[in-house]
Each structure stands twice: as structure tokens, then as C-alpha cells.
Amino acid sequence: MAIDTTTTSSPTVPRPPDSTRLSTRDKLVLFVLCAAQFMVALDFSVLNVALPVLGADLGMSPSALQWAVTAFALPSGGFLLLFGRVGDLYGRRKLFLSGLALFAAASVLATFAWDPASFLAGRALQGLGAAAIVPTGMSLLTTTFAEGPARDRALGISGTLMSLGFTVGMVAGGVLTDVLGWRSTMGLLALFALIVLPLAPALLPESRTPDRPRLDVPGAVTVTGGLLAVIYALSTAADHGFGRVDVLVGLAAGLALLTVFVVVESRSDAPLVSLPMLRRRTVAWGNLGGLVTFSMMSTVVFVLTLYLQEVLSLSAFKTGLVFGVQGVLSVVAGSFTPRVVARLGARRTLVVSLAGQGALVAALLGLGTGGWSVWLATAAVSLASMFHLGAIISYGLTVTSGVPDAEQGLATGLVTSTQQIGITVGIPLLGVLATAADDLLAGVHTVIALDAGIVLVAAVLVAVGLRRRASGAVEAESLGAR
Structure with missing residues (x-):
């Protein structure tokens, strides 16, 4: 796959399109891009446990604490498509580095915030930096690694770390807050950014669309x-x-x-968005699968956190251990999902993954008030997360397969917008049913039943949608099914 490079950085070393081996430089490039994605995923959850302590320290009322999350979510989700396209037109590497520098500075500001306004300003700037990092980072990844096994492997590692970042954030947030205080959660993000920032300029190739249409x-x-x-x-x-x-x-x-x-x-x-691209079945149905897997899994994590602490009276530390097991199995899933994709193809892997996630979430309907429920919760959510990771990787491959380099920023912008919107919509749409119920356990069961049903229905819709072909349309084959 051709890549438009400039002389401001070293171009990608050509490799056979079916190569699965990564050079040392490839590994370093992958490290930089994945570390940045992990950092952003970490930011989504690392602050959650710290909110009560943060509010007391900065004098924020309970109702104002939602802005600690919303201030980040608004720009990070709202500007994704725009920044993805700006990177396509004016340079993905340039925008990636700018976003990384902004994220680092914003994290330092949030770490040393002296009042609510300065803290929320830092969070908003973090979100703006993330909106530049995520789509351009994904575009650099998909244009650096040729479509086929090399890209499968790179996206597999990236997807694993993004999923792991959200889980690690939940565990690390509680530990850091207890030991070092809430500011350490923001300091951790600043440390990540400051480690990646010096490495990125020397390693990442510049890429943009060959022509320069107006924005x-x-x-x-x-x-x-x-x-x-x-x-x-x-x-x-x-x-x-x-x-x-x-x-x-x-x-x-x-x-x-x-x-x-x-x-x-x-x-x-x-x-800004090519409507013909949205009419591609791989783009439309792949993004539907991504939206459902992200929104429904974030909802499960939310209601399980309530259940474990409010119904079973587990401490924050023990609750974190439950999700720690989930994170470990996500890493395991990330190591073998590319092999599954190579055998089944990305589309079939997406359908199987959605079906597996839905079935294992349904198993959580057996949760009760006994101590054994901890083991059921741990096993079911951890195994469900393995299928969830498979869905993350395979939907990204499905959406970006066959898309020209000139439109990779747009395609990956859609992928990352789906991720951000999915994480955002699940909890408000379903999670509120648990918190509003008079009986929390009954509310958790209601949410789990709806969650599982939505994922299973989505699996059927995606299977049917990806199997059909538009008349006269040429669609790329599933990655790995060659």
C-alpha cells in the first residue's frame, strides 16, 4: 500500500504485503503509537475512583464532579472526525505530535490545579489533545503497516492495549488515590505523555493525502x-x-x-465525510458492531462496580482485583485474536465475538447475594472481555480494510468516534436503570438482560449485513481470509 511521505522524517521501510515479521523500527513505531492510545484509554477511567477525594480537595460539589468526566469527553469525542480529516490534509504526524504535546501540558495543569476552574481547563485540554492523538495515531498505524497480517498484528496489539488501558485505569486509580492522592492519577498521564513525546518525532513518518482539497x-x-x-x-x-x-x-x-x-x-x-464510504457495508455494519461492543461493555463494567461494592460490600481494592483479572484475559485475547482473524476473517470474527460477549453477559443474570457471586462475576466478565477484545480488533479491521491511504484518516476517525460515542452512550442509556431502581440487584439484572439482548441482536444484524452485497459494488475481502 503506497504511503505519501515527506523528507521531514524517515519513510516506512517497504515490506512484502504478507509479511508477519516486524523490524526493530516497526516495533518502536508500534510502541509509540500504542503507548499513546493506551494513555488516552487510561484517561477514561483512572479518575473515576478519585472523584470524591478530588471534590473534597478542590471544593467541588457532588453535582459539579460530573464535569471532571464531561470536560474530557466533550472535546475528545466532538473533535475526532474534524481532527482525523485535518490530519489527512495537513499531516498526520504533525497533528499527532501537536496533540501529544497539548495532552502532556494539560496533564501537568490538571496535576497541579489550584481550583475547579484550572482543573476543568486541564481536563478539557486533555480531551482536545486526545481528539488529535487518537485518529491520527490510528491513521499512522494503518498507513505504516501494510494491509494483511502485519496490520492485523499491529491493530491486535493496539486494540489489546486500548482495552487494557481502560481496565488498568480503574485499578490504578484506586491504588494511586489511596497511596499518593488524586493528583497522582493526572501525574501518571503526564508521565506517559512525556515518555512518548521525545521518541515520536524521530520514529514516525509523515503522511497525508497526495492532493490537498479544501477543508x-x-x-x-x-x-x-x-x-x-x-x-x-x-x-x-x-x-x-x-x-x-x-x-x-x-x-x-x-x-x-x-x-x-x-x-x-x-x-x-x-x-468531511464521504457518504459513499458510509454506504460501504464494511464501514456501516463494522461501526455498528463497534458501537454496540463498546457501549454495552462499558455498561457492564459500570453496573458490576455498583453491584460488587453496594450489594456484596466489596472494598474498592477487591473490586479492582476483579477487573484486574479481566485485564489479564484481555491481554491473552489480544495475543491470539489475529490468528483467529487469519483463520475466520475479520467479519466472521466480529460476529462470533459479539455473540460470545452477549452470551457471557447473559450469564451474569445468575448474580445474587451469596459469596459465590464474586466468582461468577469474575469469570463471566473476564471471558466476556476476551470476546469484547476480539470485537474491538475485528471491527477496526473490517472498517479500514480496502480503504485507500488517502481516506484512512476518515475511516479511522469513524472507528475512534464510534469508540468514544460507545463509551459515552452506554451508561446513560442503560446504567441509569440500575441506579434508579429501588432494589439495586433487580436493577442490575434488568440492565444485564437488556445489555445481553442488544449485543446478541447486533451480532445477528451484523452477520446478515456483512453477508449481503450491494449490486455491482466491489468490497474488500475480510483481512486474513486469503
């Missing part, structure tokens, strides 16, 4: 505004419910702006 400003404004409004509404609803005026207005405004965005893109000469 679709109307599309950028409407999609960014729409995503910001929807993410704000859903994040706020997670804590305050859907009855608030600002939540309803946010949802309405977001949906209206996204509708206008579709109209704008259909008429633009240089659209």
Missing part, C-alpha cells in the same frame, strides 16, 4: 457541534436523568445539527 468548513462546524451537543446531553443524563431541560435541548440540537451535516455532506465537493 469542508460547514461540515466540520455541523458535525463537531452535533457531537458536542449529543455527548454533553448523554454525559449529563448519566448523573441527572433525561428529564432536565439542558439534556433534552442538547439531544434535540445535536440531532438537528447532525441531520444538517448529512445534507451538507451530500452537496459538498470536498466533504
Whole structure:
């Protein structure tokens, strides 16, 4: 696969398209890109356990604490598509490095924040940096590693570390807060960024689209505004419910702006999002699978955290151990998922993974008040996470397969937007049913039943959708099924 490189950095060393061996330089490039993705995934969860301590230290009310999460989620999700396209047009490496530098500076600001305003400013800037890092990092990965086994392996490692980062964040957040205080959680992120930042310029090749079409400003404004409004509404609803005026207005405004965005893109000469790309079955159905696996797994983790601590009275440390097992098995899954993809193909792997995740989540309906439920919860969520990891890797491969290098930023922007939106929407849509129930255990069972049902239905829809072919369309074969 051809890559447009500039003389400002070393180009990618050509390799046979079916090569599975990575050179030393490839491994270093992969380390830099995966470390950055891991850092962003860590940021999603590392602060959760620390929120009560943080609020007491900075004088933030319980109702204001949601902004510690929302301030990061808004820019990180809202600007993904825009920054993915900007990287395509003006240089992915350049934007990746800028985002990394911004994330590092923002993490330092959040670490040493002296009041709520300075802390929330740091979180918002972290989110803006993450919005630049994630799509450009994924684009650099998919344009550096040729489509086939090499890319399968690289995306497998990246997907494993992203999944592990979220889990490690939950465990590390509690430990760091207890031992060193809440500021250490932000300091950990600053440390990650400052380790990666000096390595990246010498290792990463520059890449961009060969031509330089103008940026679709109307599309950028409407999609960014729409995503910001929807993410704000859903994040706020997670804590305050859907009855608030600002939540309803946010949802309405977001949906209206996204509708206008579709109209704008259909008429633009240089659209931010290519509607023909969205009509690719691999893109549409692959992203549906990604949206469901992320949103439903984040919901399971949320309700299980409540269940283990509120129903079974486990400490935060023991709860962290449960999810620690989940993280270990995610690493195991990441090591063999590329082999499964090579045997089954990305599309079949996605369907099997969704079905496995749904079935194992359904097993959590057996949770009760006895001590044995800890073992059931640990086993079911850990095994479900292995299938979840398989879905993460295979949906990314499905969506990006057959996409030209010039549009990789757009494709990976869609992939990462799906991840961010999935993590954001699951808890507000389903998790609130558990917290609002008079009987928490009954509420947990309700959420688990709906969660499992949605994943299993999605598995069927994705299987049918990816099997069908549009008349006259040429679709890329599943990666690895050669």
C-alpha cells in the first residue's frame, strides 16, 4: 500500500504485503503509537475512583464532579472526525505530535490545579489533545503497516492495549488515590505523555493525502457541534436523568445539527465525510458492531462496580482485583485474536465475538447475594472481555480494510468516534436503570438482560449485513481470509 511521505522524517521501510515479521523500527513505531492510545484509554477511567477525594480537595460539589468526566469527553469525542480529516490534509504526524504535546501540558495543569476552574481547563485540554492523538495515531498505524497480517498484528496489539488501558485505569486509580492522592492519577498521564513525546518525532513518518482539497468548513462546524451537543446531553443524563431541560435541548440540537451535516455532506465537493464510504457495508455494519461492543461493555463494567461494592460490600481494592483479572484475559485475547482473524476473517470474527460477549453477559443474570457471586462475576466478565477484545480488533479491521491511504484518516476517525460515542452512550442509556431502581440487584439484572439482548441482536444484524452485497459494488475481502 503506497504511503505519501515527506523528507521531514524517515519513510516506512517497504515490506512484502504478507509479511508477519516486524523490524526493530516497526516495533518502536508500534510502541509509540500504542503507548499513546493506551494513555488516552487510561484517561477514561483512572479518575473515576478519585472523584470524591478530588471534590473534597478542590471544593467541588457532588453535582459539579460530573464535569471532571464531561470536560474530557466533550472535546475528545466532538473533535475526532474534524481532527482525523485535518490530519489527512495537513499531516498526520504533525497533528499527532501537536496533540501529544497539548495532552502532556494539560496533564501537568490538571496535576497541579489550584481550583475547579484550572482543573476543568486541564481536563478539557486533555480531551482536545486526545481528539488529535487518537485518529491520527490510528491513521499512522494503518498507513505504516501494510494491509494483511502485519496490520492485523499491529491493530491486535493496539486494540489489546486500548482495552487494557481502560481496565488498568480503574485499578490504578484506586491504588494511586489511596497511596499518593488524586493528583497522582493526572501525574501518571503526564508521565506517559512525556515518555512518548521525545521518541515520536524521530520514529514516525509523515503522511497525508497526495492532493490537498479544501477543508469542508460547514461540515466540520455541523458535525463537531452535533457531537458536542449529543455527548454533553448523554454525559449529563448519566448523573441527572433525561428529564432536565439542558439534556433534552442538547439531544434535540445535536440531532438537528447532525441531520444538517448529512445534507451538507451530500452537496459538498470536498466533504468531511464521504457518504459513499458510509454506504460501504464494511464501514456501516463494522461501526455498528463497534458501537454496540463498546457501549454495552462499558455498561457492564459500570453496573458490576455498583453491584460488587453496594450489594456484596466489596472494598474498592477487591473490586479492582476483579477487573484486574479481566485485564489479564484481555491481554491473552489480544495475543491470539489475529490468528483467529487469519483463520475466520475479520467479519466472521466480529460476529462470533459479539455473540460470545452477549452470551457471557447473559450469564451474569445468575448474580445474587451469596459469596459465590464474586466468582461468577469474575469469570463471566473476564471471558466476556476476551470476546469484547476480539470485537474491538475485528471491527477496526473490517472498517479500514480496502480503504485507500488517502481516506484512512476518515475511516479511522469513524472507528475512534464510534469508540468514544460507545463509551459515552452506554451508561446513560442503560446504567441509569440500575441506579434508579429501588432494589439495586433487580436493577442490575434488568440492565444485564437488556445489555445481553442488544449485543446478541447486533451480532445477528451484523452477520446478515456483512453477508449481503450491494449490486455491482466491489468490497474488500475480510483481512486474513486469503
